[in-house]
Each structure stands twice: as C-alpha cells, then as structure tokens.
Amino acid sequence: GENVEQHPSTLSVQEGDSAVIKCTYSDSASNYFPWYKQELGKGPQLIIDIRSNVGEKKDQRIAVTLNKTAKHFSLHITETQPEDSAVYFCAARPGNRDDKIIFGKGTRLHILP
C-alpha cells in the first residue's frame, strides 16, 4: 500500500525566513496530495493541495511543488510569521482509492522571533 515519508520531523526558522518541508510517496498512481496544518488542541486543517496533473500551486505565502518522476512533493512557506508555528502533515491519495488519504508523520515548525 501507499507509504508517505516526511522530513524533517522538526524545523526551526527565523521569523521572515522561508520554510521547506519535503515528502516522498511510494504509489506511483497516487493522484492527490493535500497539506494539513494542525495547531495545538485542534484538528488538522487543509491549507493547500495539488493534483498529479499539476507541477506547482501557490496561494499567497504558501506553495506546493510536485515531482511525479521522483515521487516527491514539497511545501514552501515564505515570509514566515509567528502564526505559522504548528505541525504540518503531508498526505497522498492512492490511485486505487478515490477518497482515502495516507498521512506522513508530521513536521513541527517553530518560528523563532
């Protein structure tokens, strides 16, 4: 079945700098890749997603890139702010399932003042 690896597990960046989180997946037929942000005491919230027919997507300070050949995708956050501090999860939807998504283990992002 699908397996999603996420790195790093913890990331600290200075406020205003950029943060990059990387994920790899195993199922070459996977077709949908969402990113979720989870704040303390809350459930995960979708922040951006990308489909397999697109190489890059951007939404204000957040962007996601997808390399299907290498089976990896990345989250880029620019001009980081204190409210970006949270745990971020990447996920992938296996090609044989329209709705099931497999999550990575998460990256705890700390924004340093």
Place this chain on the structure above:
Amino acid sequence: EAGVAQSPRYKIIEKRQSVAFWCNPISGHATLYWYQQILGQGPKLLIQFQNNGVVDDSQLPKDRFSAERLKGVDSTLKIQPAKLEDSAVYLCASSLWFGTDTQYFGPGTRLTVL
C-alpha cells in the same frame, strides 16, 4: 457553517474499561471518517462511512473497537476493553461525498488509558 463537532474533548480511563466518542459531521456531508492519531504521528484511518454504510474498516481492531452511524448523520466510536496503547487523539472528519477531495476535521478527543 458549523464545523465537525466531537465530544468529549478529553477522557481518562483505566485499562480494561470502556469508552465512547461522539461525532456530528458538517450538515449534508455524506462521508464520515474516524482516525486515530498517536502522539508524534499522522492520523491513521480506522473506519469510513458513506451515509450509514461502512466503506472501509480494514484498520479497525474489531476485537475491541466498534463504530456505528445509524441514521447517516452522527456517529459513535467505542473501545471495549481499552488497552494502554489506545492512548491517542481520536479525530472525526467528514467530506461532502465519496471521492470529494477535502476532509474537514473536528477538534478530536484526547484519550488517556492508565
């Protein structure tokens, strides 16, 4: 629009006791998911409902876990008897229909088994 509601938010029990969690999805959402999130890991799907039918329960430990969604709206997840390794956050999520992309998560129930 109201989000996914879950209760209780926290629960502490002794091992071998029973516990139940409740979830009310977003109004009109036909698909409901229960996830288990162990500390330091991503959510793992336990069971998925489409209306009141089970679509996927392959990861549900059926000897101790059960779930139902009798009227296709609210759902309950039960653990009986609980083990120490069941300590986790139990998340409920819903989506509009089978195959739609976005899953909306509730705040979760943090279970501690002593």
